[in-house]
Amino acid sequence: MKGLGTSPGVGIGKIFLYKEVKLEIKKNNVDDFNLELERFNKSIEKAKTEIDELYHITKKDVGEKEAEIFLAHKMMLEDPEFIKGVEEKIKGEKINAEWAVEETANAFISLFENIEDEYLKARAADLKDVSSRILRILLNKDSVDLLSIYEKSIIVAEDLTPSDTASMNKEMVVGLVTELGGRTSHTSIIARTLDIPAIAGIENIIDRVNHGDMIIIDGDSGEIILNPTEEELDFYREKLQREERLKEKLKDMVGKETKSKDGHKVELVGNIGTPSDIDKVLEKDGEGVGLFRSEFLYMDNDSLPTEDKQFEAYKEVAMKLQDKPLVIRTLDVGGDKEIPYLNLPKEMNPFLGYRAIRVGLDRPEILKTQLRAIYRASHYGNIKIMFPMISSIDELREAKSIAKEVRESLKEDNIPFSDKVEIGIMVEIPAVAVHAKAFAKEVDFFSIGTNDLIQYTLAVDRGNQNISNLYNQYHPAILRLIKMTIDGGHEEGIWVGMCGEVAGDKKLVPILLGMGLDEFSMSAGSILGARYIIRNTSKEEIKSHIDRVLNLSTATDVENYIDENILK
Amino acid sequence: MYREEVVLENKTGLHARPASMFVKEASTYKSDINLIKEDQKYNAKSIMGLLSMGAAKGDVLTIEAEGEDEKEAVNSLIEFIKNLKE
Numbered sequence: 001m002k003g004l005g006t007s008p009g010v011g012i013g014k015i016f017l018y019k020e021v022k023l024e025i026k027k028n029n030v031d032d033f034n035l036e037l038e039r040f041n042k043s044i045e046k047a048k049t050e051i052d053e054l055y056h057i058t059k060k061d062v063g064e065k066e067a068e069i070f071l072a073h074k075m076m077l078e079d080p081e082f083i084k085g086v087e088e089k090i091k092g093e094k095i096n097a098e099w100a101v102e103e104t105a106n107a108f109i110s111l112f113e114n115i116e117d118e119y120l121k122a123r124a125a126d127l128k129d130v131s132s133r134i135l136r137i138l139l140n141k142d143s144v145d146l147l148s149i150y151e152k153s154i155i156v157a158e159d160l161t162p163s164d165t166a167s168m169n170k171e172m173v174v175g176l177v178t179e180l181g182g183r184t185s186h187t188s189i190i191a192r193t194l195d196i197p198a199i200a201g202i203e204n205i206i207d208r209v210n211h212g213d214m215i216i217i218d219g220d221s222g223e224i225i226l227n228p229t230e231e232e233l234d235f236y237r238e239k240l241q242r243e244e245r246l247k248e249k250l251k252d253m254v255g256k257e258t259k260s261k262d263g264h265k266v267e268l269v270g271n272i273g274t275p276s277d278i279d280k281v282l283e284k285d286g287e288g289v290g291l292f293r294s295e296f297l298y299m300d301n302d303s304l305p306t307e308d309k310q311f312e313a314y315k316e317v318a319m320k321l322q323d324k325p326l327v328i329r330t331l332d333v334g335g336d337k338e339i340p341y342l343n344l345p346k347e348m349n350p351f352l353g354y355r356a357i358r359v360g361l362d363r364p365e366i367l368k369t370q371l372r373a374i375y376r377a378s379h380y381g382n383i384k385i386m387f388p389m390i391s392s393i394d395e396l397r398e399a400k401s402i403a404k405e406v407r408e409s410l411k412e413d414n415i416p417f418s419d420k421v422e423i424g425i426m427v428e429i430p431a432v433a434v435h436a437k438a439f440a441k442e443v444d445f446f447s448i449g450t451n452d453l454i455q456y457t458l459a460v461d462r463g464n465q466n467i468s469n470l471y472n473q474y475h476p477a478i479l480r481l482i483k484m485t486i487d488g489g490h491e492e493g494i495w496v497g498m499c500g501e502v503a504g505d506k507k508l509v510p511i512l513l514g515m516g517l518d519e520f521s522m523s524a525g526s527i528l529g530a531r532y533i534i535r536n537t538s539k540e541e542i543k544s545h546i547d548r549v550l551n552l553s554t555a556t557d558v559e560n561y562i563d564e565n566i567l568k
Numbered sequence: 569m570y571r572e573e574v575v576l577e578n579k580t581g582l583h584a585r586p587a588s589m590f591v592k593e594a595s596t597y598k599s600d601i602n603l604i605k606e607d608q609k610y611n612a613k614s615i616m617g618l619l620s621m622g623a624a625k626g627d628v629l630t631i632e633a634e635g636e637d638e639k640e641a642v643n644s645l646i647e648f649i650k651n652l653k654e
Contacts, residue, residue, distance in 0.1 A: 075588070081614035111620050120583070120619060127616075302579055302653070 001205070003177070005222035006188035007198035010240040011175025012233070013152040017211035020158065023135050028096040036090045040097040043137040048077055050133065054166040061170060062193055065276070069126070069162045069186075076130045082108065098138050105131035129161045149173060154215050156205055165190045175217045177224065179205055191219075195247075199224060250528040254285045258531050260513060260539040267519040268531055269325065271499055275316045280524040285531075288324035290447060290521020291386075291499035292317060294331055294370065298339050304366060310373035318381025325382050327447065327499075327521075328374050329426065330367060332356045332388040336463060351455065356389030361398050371406040378418040386447055390425040390432060396442055426499075428452035433481040436488025446489045447521070450500025454478055473502045474555040479511065483550060486515050497521055507562045509533045511549060514542025542566065570639050571632035578652035581624035586652050591615045593648050599635025601645070612645070 030036055055070035076082060082104060089100035105127055112124035136142075146155070146168035154175035155168065165187065173196060181187050181200040191198035197219030209215070209226060216225040216236045225232055258268040269290035270281030281289060297305040297313060318326050333339050334355020347353040360367035374385055387399045400423060410417050427433055428449035440446065450473060455462045457478055460470045472478075482498075489496035497519030502508050504526030512520065513534055520530055545565060552558050580586055582603075594601050594612040601612035605627060610617040612631070623629060629649070633641040 072588070075591070075615055079614045079616050080611050081617040081620075084611075108616050108620065123615075123619060 001202060001224040001226070003199040003202040003222045003224065004182065005198075005219045006181070006183050006185075006200045007176075007191035007196060008219045009195070009197035009243055010236050011154050011197040011217045011219070012236055012240060013154045013174045013215065015209050015211055015213050015215050016146075016149055016153040016155045016173075017206060017209065018146070018155050018157040018160070018164070019206060020132075021136075021141065023132065023139060023141065025098050025102045025135065026096075027099040030094055030096055033090050033094050036095070036097045036100075037087060039138060040086060040090065040101070043097070043134050044077055044083070046137050047130070047133050048074060050137075051077065054163055058162075058166040062166075062190065063279075066162075066190065066193065067166075070166070072123075072126055073130050073162075076127055077134075098135055101131055101134050101138070125161070129163055133163065146173075154217060156209055156215075158206060159185075160187045162186060162190075170194060170196075175199075175215075175219070177202060177205060177215075177217060179203060249532055253528040253531045253535070256531065256535065258287065258534055260534055260537055262538045262540050264513075264539045266513065266517065266534060267325075267497070268527055268534070269327075269497075269519060269521045270524050270527060271521055272317070275313050277524070278317050278320050281527070282320070284524045284527040286524060286527050288321060288382075289317065289326045290497055290519055292326060292328045294328060295333065295337055295339075298331060298333065298342075299337075301339075301341070303341055304369070307369050307373045307376075310370060311376045314374055314377035314383070315380050318377050318383055321381055323382050325384060327384045327386050327424070327497075329386045329388050330357065330360060330370055330374075333359055351452075351461065357387050357395060357399060358389065360387075361395060361402075364402055367399070367402055368406055371403055372410065375406055375410055375417040375421065376415060378421045379416045383418065384422040384424060384445065386424045386426060386445075388426045388449070389428065389452075390439070391429045392431075393438060393442065396425060396439065400442070424494075426452075427485045428456065430457045430481060433485045433488075436485045437491055438488075440489045440492035440494050443494065445494050446485055446496045447519070448482060448485055448496070448498040448500065450478070450482075450498060450502035453481060453500070454502075457481060472555045473505060473508065474558040476550060476552055476555070476558055479558065480550055482512070482517075483515050483546070486517055490516060495519060504530050506533060507559065507567065510537045510542050510566050511546070511562065513537055513539050514546050569632060569634045570642050571630055572642050572646055573628060573630050574646045574649050576623055576625055576627045576629060576649060576652075579625060580652075581627065582618055582621065582629075582649075583623075587618045588615055590645070590648060591618060594641070594645060597633070597635070597637050597641035597644075599633040599638045599641050601631065601633045601641055604630040604632065 051070050051073050055067050058067040085104040086100045089095065089104060090097060109124045109127050112120040146164055149169045149172045151172060152174050153172055154177060155173055156177045159178050159180040176187055176191050176196060176198040178187055178200045179202055188198055188200060197217055199217050199219060199222050213227055216228050216232065257265065259265045267287055269288040270286035271291040272278055272281060272289055273293045274296045297310055314328060333342060334344060334353060335351045344354060374383060377383060390396050403423060422444035424443050424445035424447060425439065426449040427446050432439055451462060454471060454473055458470060458475060460467050462471055486496045495518040498512065498517055499521040503520045504522030509530050510533060522530060549558060549561055552561055576582065582590060591613060603610045603612050603621065605621055605623055610621045631642050631645050
């Protein structure tokens with residue numbers, strides 16, 4: 001059987017078949033409705049206590065953001081319309097509390113479900129969760145207790161609610177398989193957060209398996225093996241052990257310096273897209289942020305974000321990082337990133353068109369507002385400014401003179417800012433890499449943006465499926481441009497970083513280290529792996545390979561060379 | 569009893585996050601507060617009431633309150649709706 005792997009890793013255990021208990025709700029007429037009202041109120045109180053408990057468990061085990069769902073549940077329990085609806089039904093129709101709860105909740109649920117709105121559909125699910133909790137309490141039924149799972153188990157269910165995932169025994173649950181859901185559904189997100197393998201989207205699985213049978217799941221491939229043979233068990237046990245050893249190794253990397261085997265220190269930092277991403281970077285022991293994409297402030301909005309709104313966002317991240325570096329990239333709009341209210345014209349070649357700094361220089365009021373917000377935030381941390389898509393020195397000078405104007409106006413207004421804010425550029429256009437030394441004379445740092453650098457160098461649209469095989473980071477020409485950028489920067493005494501996917505590429509990290517890259521910026525999940533590689537690589541030894549690598553003919557040659565001579 | 573009218577101008581209307589923020593704000597007042605849309609009354613302190621009202625951009629709403637802080641409540645909720653961005 002195969003489904004969609006939504007959280008990686010191997011899980012081996014017994015099936016814990018989790019079927020929702022069908023609560024049978026009957027309609028009864030009652031003489032004394034006061035008794036029913038009292039039962040209802042008591043059940044609400046009990047439900048609140050349970051939810052409070054789940055909130056605290058989740059906050060502790062998973063995180064505050066994931067726990068918020070229970071605050072929403074509580075809000076529903078306290079909702080006057082809902083309470084009133086149930087009470088009026090009990091009184092008006094002289095019926096039992098169970099029936100009144102079921103009917104009232106269902107009315108709201110179908111109301112929410114019938115509106116085309118993701119948010120309301122999610123609230124419908126919340127309300128189902130809440131109302132079945134009340135009904136279970138009223139009927140005096142125990143919940144199927146996921147907390148009491150006492151042996152290594154893989155839960156198989158139609159889907160899991162936040163209440164389920166919060167209460168399950170996280171020590172013993174080694175996998176989740178659900179009929180419903182996708183990569184972004186609640187169960188998948190929690191599984192990834194808790195680092196439990198998960199597979200979603202397997203139709204009717206609850207009718208096809210038995211409680212207690214052995215099962216193997218592979219969250220990488222989405223593969224499921226029921227009642228595995230001894231050989232299969234051996235194979236996957238070994239895979240599981242390898243994974244666990246690697247995890248241990250990576251855990252070991254927390255708190256360690258990012259230093260090569262022969263003692264060269266480099267900076268290992270994270271890429272973020274919103275202020276809340278910073279928590280993940282810090283959790284993975286990132287030493288700062290090498291790329292804060294500022295686009296989120298501009299998207300999902302009807303108009304340009306105000307200076308204050310931007311200032312607050314930058315300040316929040318800067319303060320969390322304390323004195324660790326925070327590189328903020330100015331607005332990189334255009335290309336594949338659209339912001340409707342800017343009314344940018346449709347273009348034949350958007351990636352070669354009106355985008356990023358080109359928009360900023362053409363509409364300086366947008367850039368000025370952003371730079372003012374960034375400089376104001378610099379008072380609260382170690383902020384650096386980075387301009388995207390620079391192709392000529394003229395553009396760079398223009399952008400820098402706008403930055404200077406902004407600093408002067410802040411001085412006039414007596415608004416504090418740091419006078420140590422470094423200004424750098426993304427190196428993502430081949431022209432800049434080729435002419436790096438000249439650019440290096442006028443900036444404080446470079447950050448190589450490999451995603452665009454590859455697409456521009458190889459003339460491959462990175463979104464075009466038909467030619468995606470041509471997009472290749474191991475192309476010797478790409479490695480040469482990277483080397484030219486690093487050398488050009490170092491000749492002028494500035495530091496050179498990289499903030500594209502390549503910075504975390506397992507095969508290329510040693511090469512980049514050998515070339516002398518000073519800063520590696522990547523998504524949080526890759527940080528500890530990169531640290532492990534760097535700590536086990538000797539920079540001087542790799543250096544002696546660089547010339548040979550650059551003289552290879554093809555991308556495949558490069559990959560093979562690295563496999564055979566460097567990773568060994 | 570104090571009441572005032574307001575037009576919903578933001579994109580989302582009184583859905584999703586704006587709705588739950590509105591309920592939180594309304595719940596800080598002692599008065600009974602209702603939202604009226606097309607002669608239908610909805611309890612302003614109820615997330616379910618607001619969600620089932622389905623108020624969208626361009627709708628005219630009346631906020632009415634009765635109680636010791638009725639004026640304050642209506643004024644601040646009107647202000648809240650005018651300041652909705654998302």
